[in-house]
Amino acid sequence: MLLRRPVPSFLQLSAHPLRWQLLVMLSASDYRVRELVKMVGESQNLISYHLRLLRDGGLVTATRSSFDGRDSYYHLDLERCTELLAGAGNALHPALRLDPAPSPFHPTGRVEVLFVCGGNSARSVIAETLLLRHTDDRVDAASAGTSPKPDMHPDAARVLREEFGIDISGRRPRHLDSLADRRFDTVITLCDKAREACPEFGDDTRRIHWSIPDPAAGGSDEDTYPAFRATAAEIDTRIRYLLPILTTARERREQ
Template sequence: MTSTRQAVPQFVHLAAHPLRWQLLTELSDSDYRVRELVARVGEPQNLVSYHLRLLRDGGLVTSTRSSHDGRDSYYHLDLDRSAEMIAGAGTVLHPALRMTPAPTAFEPSTPPTVLFVCTGNSARSAIAEELLRLRAGGRVQVLSAGSKPKPAMHPDTVRVLREEFGIDLSGRLPRHLDTLADHRFDVVITLCDKAREVCPDFGDDPRWIHWSIPDPATSRGSNEDTYPAFQATAAEIDTRIRYLLPTLTERTAQ
């Protein structure tokens, strides 16, 4: 008796190619532009662009136009989608290989120090700071700052953290990067394409990560009209932090 022939799961088909696997590995840690990926994988730009297009078509990778240089784009690995596709591939091979979510325990031997950076420190980086502090249960030292900080937090930043996560930002003001010049950080995460280009070197070889996330404050209209953009931004940052936490543990243990 012959077995029923099944199509190769999409994740296996996409990830099995050595270059595509290398690109996925690079993007699992940070968002990158094409020319940066070319340098990291050591392959021609036309070849890298071709395989990025296949990963985009397959739903594993997305791209966003740079807010600093509109001619450029940042590529991002959708980790939630990757997890779904990997789980589906295991189930196709054998029902017993159904995957369950990994535990989210975060118990570093030494609390890592993390800095989030954007331009104004009134929206994205402030949201990231508070959500990492919340999700890590205080077991991480985290700050945020801006290259050109605003005079006050955006009202929708205050609102989304209060209504969606129960976090009170009363009295909190944006912080300037210059005030942290003497600090040491294990991880520096830029959330603004422009701030990435001007972020200073903090020494001691920190781990540099970039999350290319559009500024929700650029949405036009009243605060009521822009609030959905802040909700979406906070949800995306929360998802990225969920995947960041296990890597902070690994980095600290090294």
Template structure:
């Protein structure tokens, strides 16, 4: 995607459509299936599917088969790509309008509390917990748990965090029951299976889904790819947490 000499940059043309903007806005919070997006935007499924295809063709949105039910597909907004396209869009209008990268931001009010969950709590959710704690600089209360916790952390998860991010991942997987009485502002599921069985928590935290394949079930550099994707999502979560803290303090 890029700008044209005779028209608006393609990001502008894509995002300017009201329904596509609604879809982008909903997907900016987390991953959804088509039927869920239909309910959120209140438009027919064929129309939603058409505009999702436009966003996929423009490389702003990706699709991934559910690891729990392969008949379902989760749609994901590539926030990093959106940031690049927004920066290029500003520069296309005037060099002084080039946007800089998103900076992690955490407010000074009561810290947000975030729970990450996956099935085994041995790779994806502890990686997310460690990365949010790292990027949040102590300004976020964060925990992780699983519906069917493994006996220990996956050694490749420990290795990739140490080698790639300089983080020592320690502790043992724990069950969701161990955090059932805690207050959370966000509960983020990182695998499609646990999304279906994740219990309700008190105070009605915001539920968000990140559809990330189990790296232990994939060959090659799956743990590197999973950690990098989680890291990107965590960095873009931080400004949302800051906004949440400010609204709680108002």
């Protein structure tokens, strides 16, 4: 008698052509529904319906925009995709079990990356520092703010020191205008408001958005550290999945 096995959830969700297109779009950047509508060329109702299915399946999450509270950004959970994809392979045959490994980072030339948030006192500095850590300083990483704060947030320095062993004492926030003459392969905004204010850096620059809430919002300095730990962990995960994208961005620019 034929033993019927359920189709793994990842395959059920990703096999639909439209949902696959949404996954592809969200694999590199966070987007709003209206942006996905324009990119995919389908109705908003249809896009929203399939996004809901992806959310219910645990592949996609949504965060309220800090720029416009009536809007939301959608984010693909690549860690969850990795787990489900590995499970799907193992369900077909034990030999297809996938053991996720860090993606190799072997760019053909120097990669220049800019991280942008509002104050350049937390999220963008954490991202810049962790990218340098993951690439052994083989990138030219920078960060700046559209409205920089006077000083670094103390919990940003603390989380990098305690969780990653990195000392950023002496760092000061800087304004985005100070980098106007530089060219970057990739510009990544980590703040919804900063995304709206960030200028273009040329047609060859790849733009990516990470909709990450400000860990310093809604609390005093004494009780924001847990939020900073969660934010740093999320940024660290995103950085690991960013590395192959940086390599392809550099190769595309050199063609």
